[in-house]
Amino acid sequence: MAIDRFTGENSILFIRSEQLFDWARRHSLWYMAFGIACCAIEGLMHASGPRFDFDRHGVFFRASPRQADVMIVAGTVNEKMAATVRRLYDQMPEPKWVIAMGACASTGGPFREYPNVVMGVDKVVPVDVYVPGCPPRPESVQYAFFRLMDKISEKTGERLAARHGSAG
Amino acid sequence: MDPRHLVEHAGWLTDTPPTDVGFVPASLRRAPMGVDALDTERLIVNMGPQHPSTHGVLRVLLELDGEEVVAAESVIGYLHRGIEKLAEHRRYNAVGTLMDRGDYVSGIHNELAFALAAEAIMEIEVPRRAQWLRVLMAELNRIASHLVWYGTFGLDTGAMGQFLYAVRDREALLDILEDVTGQRMMFNYVRPGGVVADITPTAVEKIHAFLSTIDTHLDEHDQLLGGNEIFQGRVRGVGTIDLETAIAFGLTGANLRASGLGFDVRKDRPYAAYDEMDFAVPMSSDGDCLARYLVRMGEMREAVRIVRQCIEGLPEGEFMAKVPKVLRPPVGEAYAAVESPRGELGVHLVSDGSDTPYRMRYRPPALYALQAAEAILPGTLLADAVVILGSVDVVLGEIDR
Numbered sequence: 001m002a003i004d005r006f007t008g009e010n011s012i013l014f015i016r017s018e019q020l021f022d023w024a025r026r027h028s029l030w031y032m033a034f035g036i037a038c039c040a041i042e043g044l045m046h047a048s049g050p051r052f053d054f055d056r057h058g059v060f061f062r063a064s065p066r067q068a069d070v071m072i073v074a075g076t077v078n079e080k081m082a083a084t085v086r087r088l089y090d091q092m093p094e095p096k097w098v099i100a101m102g103a104c105a106s107t108g109g110p111f112r113e114y115p116n117v118v119m120g121v122d123k124v125v126p127v128d129v130y131v132p133g134c135p136p137r138p139e140s141v142q143y144a145f146f147r148l149m150d151k152i153s154e155k156t157g158e159r160l161a162a163r164h165g166s167a168g
Numbered sequence: 169m170d171p172r173h174l175v176e177h178a179g180w181l182t183d184t185p186p187t188d189v190g191f192v193p194a195s196l197r198r199a200p201m202g203v204d205a206l207d208t209e210r211l212i213v214n215m216g217p218q219h220p221s222t223h224g225v226l227r228v229l230l231e232l233d234g235e236e237v238v239a240a241e242s243v244i245g246y247l248h249r250g251i252e253k254l255a256e257h258r259r260y261n262a263v264g265t266l267m268d269r270g271d272y273v274s275g276i277h278n279e280l281a282f283a284l285a286a287e288a289i290m291e292i293e294v295p296r297r298a299q300w301l302r303v304l305m306a307e308l309n310r311i312a313s314h315l316v317w318y319g320t321f322g323l324d325t326g327a328m329g330q331f332l333y334a335v336r337d338r339e340a341l342l343d344i345l346e347d348v349t350g351q352r353m354m355f356n357y358v359r360p361g362g363v364v365a366d367i368t369p370t371a372v373e374k375i376h377a378f379l380s381t382i383d384t385h386l387d388e389h390d391q392l393l394g395g396n397e398i399f400q401g402r403v404r405g406v407g408t409i410d411l412e413t414a415i416a417f418g419l420t421g422a423n424l425r426a427s428g429l430g431f432d433v434r435k436d437r438p439y440a441a442y443d444e445m446d447f448a449v450p451m452s453s454d455g456d457c458l459a460r461y462l463v464r465m466g467e468m469r470e471a472v473r474i475v476r477q478c479i480e481g482l483p484e485g486e487f488m489a490k491v492p493k494v495l496r497p498p499v500g501e502a503y504a505a506v507e508s509p510r511g512e513l514g515v516h517l518v519s520d521g522s523d524t525p526y527r528m529r530y531r532p533p534a535l536y537a538l539q540a541a542e543a544i545l546p547g548t549l550l551a552d553a554v555v556i557l558g559s560v561d562v563v564l565g566e567i568d569r
Contacts, residue, residue: 034218036225037247037565038272038353041316046342049335065218081225081246084217110265113257114250135353 022156025069025095026149032068033061034088037075039102039135044074052138059145065091070148072141073121076104076111082124089125097152099144100127103134110134210238213550217246223320223557224564226538230545230553237553240545242538247568255528260286260495261359263525267515268354270530271566273316276302276309277508279358282528284439284504285517286360289497297485298362299441304478305348305357306440306506307471308375311382312341313509314468317561321461322393324558325402330393337385340378347371360495362488375479382472390465403457407548407556409540410455417540420533421511422467423560426460428453433507445474457559464561467509496523510534510561532566 035044047054048061062068065088077085089098100121103109108119118124128151129144136144216227225246231239251266258266267278280302287294319334342352348371349355349364357364393399409419414427424431432449434442450466452459497519505514511533520526537560545553 032218038269040224041273042353045316045319046335046339049339050332051336051339075225076247076249078246078248080248081217084246088218110269111249111251111254114254117249137352 016160018156018159022152026152027058029057029059029070029097029145029148030062030068031059031070031072031099032065032088032092033063034065034071035074036077036081037104039072039074039105042074042135042138043072043101043131043141047138047141052142054142054145057142057145065089066093068092069095070097070099070145071125072099072101073105073125073127074101074135076109077118077121077124078116079118080116082118085121086124097128097148098125099129099131099141099148101131101141101144102136103132106130106132215553216243223562226557226562226564226567228542228545228553228557230550232550235550237545237548237550240542240553242542244538244564244567247564249568251569252528252530255525257524259523260497260525263528264356264359265354267530268356269565270569271508271510271513271532271534271563272353273563274309274313274509275353275355276306276358277506277513279356280306280440281504281506281508281513281515282517283358283360284506285502285515286495286497288502288504289500289517289519290360290491290495292361292489292491294362294489295486296441296483297366298487298489300478300482301363301367301487302358302440303442303445304367304475304482305345305355305363307474307478308341308344310471310509311468311475312338312345314464314471315341317464317509318389318393321555321558321561322399324554325399327393327396327399330389333385333389333392337382340374340381344371344374344378347374359488361491362486364488366487367482372479375475379472379476379479383469386465386469386472394461394465400458402552402555403461403559406457406552407541407544407559408454408456409544411453413540413543414455417543418536419511419540420536421507421509422460422463423511423537423540425449426452426463427455433505433512437505439504439506445477447474457555460559460561494523496521505531508533510537510563510566530569532569534560534562534564535567538562538567 033044044061046052071089071092073085100106104111105121108117111117112119121127129147131140131144133140211232213230213232215230217225227243227246229241229243230237251270255263255266263282264279267282268275270278315334315338319331322330345355346352348367349357409427411428414424420431430449430451435449447470450463450470452463499519499521501518503514503516505512513533514531516529517525518527541556541560545556548556
């Protein structure tokens with residue numbers, strides 16, 4: 001069994017480039033410093049603060065969308081903001097992920113009755129992880145990042161399996 | 169025409185060799201040939217809505233001549249979510265959830281303003297213990313709010329360390345607030361008639377632990393950011409709002425007190441139990457960003473004093489008055505104002521006798537502060553514009569409502 005780690009199909013010697021890249025992506029998920037509303041205090045400020053310290057997971061904030069991998073939509077998105085959110089998402093380089101943080105970004109939350117409010121940011125950009133709560137605790141956002149890491153490694157496996165399948 | 173200036177520096181066209189330092193040719197003292205004839209263009213910089221130092225989704229259009237701001241216009245509405253309108257469809261006990269999300273950094277003050285307005289219409293007698301608990305929670309929330317401002321204002325001036333220290337102290341405060349109210353930010357704690365829960369023994373312990381460290385921590389903050397020469401160079405004499413401008417724009421709170429008028433709702437129109445508290449109102453007459461910094465840091469120390477008095481002299485008794493489950497205030501209207509960390513936060517409530525408000529008008533102090541900041545921006549440098557916008561402490565949730 002032990003020798004399989006070195007010579008087996010998914011071993012270190014025969015690691016595929018996708019696996020290597022996705023392993024690197026999993027551990028350097030830089031998010032964009034883009035707080036919209038209340039959730040930004042919890043999900044962006046306290047997250048990078050001393051108690052929760054997302055930096056230890058490789059999760060750190062960047063000021064520009066060009067340098068970011070993850071967009072945390074932290075707050076209510078209204079019609080005026082939606083175009084900006086989409087534009088910022090388009091400016092991020094591939095591969096990119098979106099976390100819808102809080103009730104507002106997921107469904108419209110307590111403001112969904114108001115006609116100006118977009119009922120969930122998934123109407124504007126594709127969302128990978130939804131975080132419930134109003135606002136979610138920083139631990140919830142931490143868990144969302146763990147789920148995102150899982151999702152990235154699952155996607156690698158799926159891609160590889162699909163390629164094996166098509167190759168016969 | 170001599171074509172050499174197209175490829176070479178204009179200074180080389182003169183007969184004098186440039187190595188002769190005793191004589192500087194006229195052409196060297198000017199910009200290279202060709203540029204003089206051009207008109208310089210004014211640049212319009214779009215700051216926001218995604219910008220790390222606009223404190224939310226504020227968008228400011230700046231017209232720049234070189235590095236100097238010629239004109240500034242703020243564009244708001246990126247967080248408009250109809251709090252005033254939605255309040256017309258919420259029962260009186262549930263409006264607090266919306267008020268929390270208005271100025272999300274100081275939720276207790278928002279709830280308190282609404283509760284005071286509702287109580288004024290219904291003429292409810294609030295128990296004394298509830299009044300003191302309101303003051304206690306409001307002052308804890310004021311420190312938490314000022315810490316957010318302190319941390320991000322330092323970021324605006326280019327510092328980083330103070331942000332982490334501010335979040336450290338804020339975590340201790342949020343632990344206390346969570347222990348009492350059950351939530352870290354959106355409390356819905358103050359209701360018409362009193363408060364929703366009594367203070368817990370563990371919260372009292374946490375408050376004592378917080379009080380034993382906060383004084384040294386505040387000294388630390390003063391040394392770390394306020395004592396920093398670079399920070400002082402960035403804020404001293406920058407963004408001066410004189411008293412006339414401040415009054416003309418309707419500034420309140422720390423921004424007004426930094427300009428030299430000691431108006432404080434807690435002193436001038438006391439609400440809750442503030443008339444029983446002993447505290448000073450920090451003031452300055454300089455009106456610049458340093459004055460606003462010093463006034464807010466002083467307010468944090470005064471808030472600590474009030475918290476000490478509250479925890480020592482908390483009266484016994486009920487924490488909620490006898491009010492019906494569904495509140496139906498009589499027909500009437502009332503205005504109630506509280507001193508939120510940003511200034512006079514007022515709620516004008518109109519009741520038509522049903523179980524939901526007929527109209528709720530919400531006076532956000534940060535809206536007036538933003539307009540005053542916008543008015544003093546022309547003539548300043550671009551780097552100072554960021555500092556000025558940071559110094560007046562705007563929260564966009566409150567401005568856009």
